[in-house]
Every structure is written in C-alpha cells, then in structure tokens.
Amino acid sequence: MIDFLTAQGTDVRHACRTLGVSESGYYAWKDRPTSPRELRRIWLAGEIVDVHKASGGTYCAMRVRAELIYGRGIYVGHNAVELIMRQLGIKGLPTRRLPRGAAWPGSPRWTWCVATFRRQDVPFVVELRDGGPGVMVRR
Numbered sequence: 001m002i003d004f005l006t007a008q009g010t011d012v013r014h015a016c017r018t019l020g021v022s023e024s025g026y027y028a029w030k031d032r033p034t035s036p037r038e039l040r041r042i043w044l045a046g047e048i049v050d051v052h053k054a055s056g057g058t059y060c061a062m063r064v065r066a067e068l069i070y071g072r073g074i075y076v077g078h079n080a081v082e083l084i085m086r087q088l089g090i091k092g093l094p095t096r097r098l099p100r101g102a103a104w105p106g107s108p109r110w111t112w113c114v115a116t117f118r119r120q121d122v123p124f125v126v127e128l129r130d131g132g133p134g135v136m137v138r139r
Helices: 002-007 012-019 023-031 036-054 061-071 078-088
Strands: 110-116 123-129 135-138
Touching (some): 012 023, 061 078
Antiparallel strands (some): 110 123, 123 135
C-alpha cells in the first residue's frame, strides 16, 4: 500500500504515518528476503497449475492433491491445495451429476441407445451425435 502511495507522489514518511506504520519497520519489511514458506507456496502454485492444465481443467483440489502426492511425490495438505487453487481462481468440474439429457457447455452430445430388431434378437448400439444420422454397431 505504501508503494502504491509513493508511486502516486506521496512521501514515504507521510504514507507511513497515515497507515500507522513506523518508517524503519516499512524499510525492514521491504528489504527482507522472501521467506522459505512463501517460496514453497509460489513453487507449489506452479505445480498445481501444471497438474490442472494436464487434466484438461477437470481436476478439483482433491484430485490435484492426489496427483501431487502419488504422481509427483510432493507431500502437501488438502487445505493448502484448496487455498492456492481458490487464490488463483482455478476450479475443477463439479462432481454432481447432470439431469438426463443435459450436457456440460462445450462438450459434444453423445446419445447411446440399445435397440432390438424383430428379425434377429441381437442388440445393436445406435450412436447419434448432435442429432445427426446414427451408426449401428453390432454388440
């Protein structure tokens, strides 16, 4: 905040006094190196983004954590993964089921049905895509 105020032309001393921070405390904070915990969070955020992109944007925090632990050997708690994903604005697909006939936006609509013909009692699978002509496949 003080950096923002100084960029606007406010003196550092006046900005510190306005926010109730000592000037020496501000400079000590500004010159302090990034903590190991913060460095790990930054690195972990990159790993989480990689796992989420590799899943096609479908993995939620639970699956991302499982991939980090079992796939990459990175031990991390589920709350940390959820927090980082929330801060980055990353979400997986919801786990709830859709009503019959509904589809996720942007996904192809596949309809499967089994039909029995009179001449032969052999079931066929009819594949329809986007209301187009069906293709029969013998089971």
